[in-house]
Amino acid sequence: MTDRHDPETVARLRAAVSPIESSSPVPEEFAQRPSRRIPPPDPATRDADSDPHAVARAVVLRQLTGAPKSRKQLEDALTRKGCPDDVAAEVLDRFEQVGLVDDEAYAQAFVRSKQAGRGLARRALSHELRAKGVDDEIARAVLDDVDPEDERARAHELVAKKLRSMHGLDRVAQTRRLSGMLARKGYGADVARLVITEALDAQPEHQRD
Numbered sequence: 001m002t003d004r005h006d007p008e009t010v011a012r013l014r015a016a017v018s019p020i021e022s023s024s025p026v027p028e029e030f031a032q033r034p035s036r037r038i039p040p041p042d043p044a045t046r047d048a049d050s051d052p053h054a055v056a057r058a059v060v061l062r063q064l065t066g067a068p069k070s071r072k073q074l075e076d077a078l079t080r081k082g083c084p085d086d087v088a089a090e091v092l093d094r095f096e097q098v099g100l101v102d103d104e105a106y107a108q109a110f111v112r113s114k115q116a117g118r119g120l121a122r123r124a125l126s127h128e129l130r131a132k133g134v135d136d137e138i139a140r141a142v143l144d145d146v147d148p149e150d151e152r153a154r155a156h157e158l159v160a161k162k163l164r165s166m167h168g169l170d171r172v173a174q175t176r177r178l179s180g181m182l183a184r185k186g187y188g189a190d191v192a193r194l195v196i197t198e199a200l201d202a203q204p205e206h207q208r209d
Contacts, residue, residue, distance in 0.1 A: 056083045056091040060101075068106050071096070072133020107134050107142040115146070119158045122146055124186025155187050155195045163199060171200055 056078055063069050063077050071092055078088040095101040107129055114120045114128065122143045129139040159178055166174050175196055182192040 052084060052087045053091060055081070056087050059083065060091060060095055064100060068109060069101075070103050070106050070133045071101050074101060076133075103134050104138050104142065106132075107138055108145075110134075111142055111146065115150075115154060119154045119185055121151055121155070121182075121186035121188075121191075123188070124184075127186070151187075152191060152195065155182060155191060156199065158182065158185065159195055159199045163203070174200060 059078055059081050060074055063074055069077075074092060074095075075088055078091075079085075092101055110129065110132070111125055114125055120128070125146075126139055126143055129142075130136065158181065162178060162181055163174070166177065169177075178196045178199075179192055182195070183189075187195075
């Protein structure tokens with residue numbers, strides 16, 4: 001994880017919180033994922049009489065402190081705080097320029113996390129990215145990079161794990177439950193059928209004498 005005090009992160013944060021009007025060209029190398037260790041904003045910026053841009057920047061920084069967010073999630077947070085639309089757009093544009101808001105990087109990290117943690121397949125990932133406000137074109141580009149073989153291997157892992165708690169059930173019941181589990185995680189019927197058949201055929205109780 002990037003140290004919040006390293007020169008690049010400090011430069012990006014200074015660029016993000018500087019006034020919109022005084023923005024200068026941002027080096028390409030700053031276009032990276034948001035740091036999860038962004039320091040919390042100064043509470044003074046939340047004062048009702050503060051400059052609306054300063055308040056908006058404080059809200060965005062506070063949102064990014066917990067975890068990366070899509071631009072739409074940040075827009076929604078600013079709307080809940082009563083931020084004017086034009087101010088929100090200017091501030092978020094500035095955060096995009098310095099790489100602290102990047103929907104493509106957000107989508108890539110989201111996909112990796114949900115594949116590893118929950119074993120979600122592309123169909124379910126597409127639905128969740130849309131719910132997070134990620135543009136469909138960006139989502140498709142990111143999901144096109146998902147290796148079908150990796151996805152199938154993850155389905156095998158999910159089925160093997162589920163089977164450990166299904167001893168004593170007949171093959172029909174096991175197939176039904178495994179199919180439902182994979183469908184909820186976004187796996188297509190063809191992949192599910194192949195993976196389940198291979199897994200059940202390998203079970204001692206389903207092998208013919």
